[in-house]
Amino acid sequence: MTGRQLIKAAKEAQAFSYSPYSGFKVGAALLCKSGKVYTGCNIENASFSATVCAERTALFKAVSEGEREFSAMAIVGNTDLCFPCGVCRQVMSEFCGKNFKIYLEENGKPVTFTLGELLPGRFDFKK
Numbered sequence: 001m002t003g004r005q006l007i008k009a010a011k012e013a014q015a016f017s018y019s020p021y022s023g024f025k026v027g028a029a030l031l032c033k034s035g036k037v038y039t040g041c042n043i044e045n046a047s048f049s050a051t052v053c054a055e056r057t058a059l060f061k062a063v064s065e066g067e068r069e070f071s072a073m074a075i076v077g078n079t080d081l082c083f084p085c086g087v088c089r090q091v092m093s094e095f096c097g098k099n100f101k102i103y104l105e106e107n108g109k110p111v112t113f114t115l116g117e118l119l120p121g122r123f124d125f126k127k
């Protein structure tokens, strides 16, 4: 699956965005190592703080279906280069390594980052 194909899937999910408060529509598509793709959109809430980002929707859908290994995620928003927020980067880091690919779109073309580039250090819980 190419970055372009994953971005297309993210755009299809973006159409389902529930964002009556911000009007900012985000879509994400997550490629599992199994080959399956899970998509997600942002789901806002009147309380604002209960809003969930598109990236976490896709990840939680996949994890709740038994997936644990991921290779890439495409993210699209109302603007070019819609970077994942810090919370989503941390959630990605729970399951994905430094080489996990993140495809964003700029001028109609995929731009690739790695999770290691976007989150050089993660919070880790050591007992």
Ligand code: THU
Binding pocket: 019, 022, 024, 026, 041, 042, 043, 044, 051, 052, 053, 054, 055, 083, 084, 085, 088
């Ligand atoms: N949003 C995402 O879906 N992903 C991000 O990484 C950052 C922000 C959503 C949350 C909210 O619905 C809207 O974008 C504006 O912040």
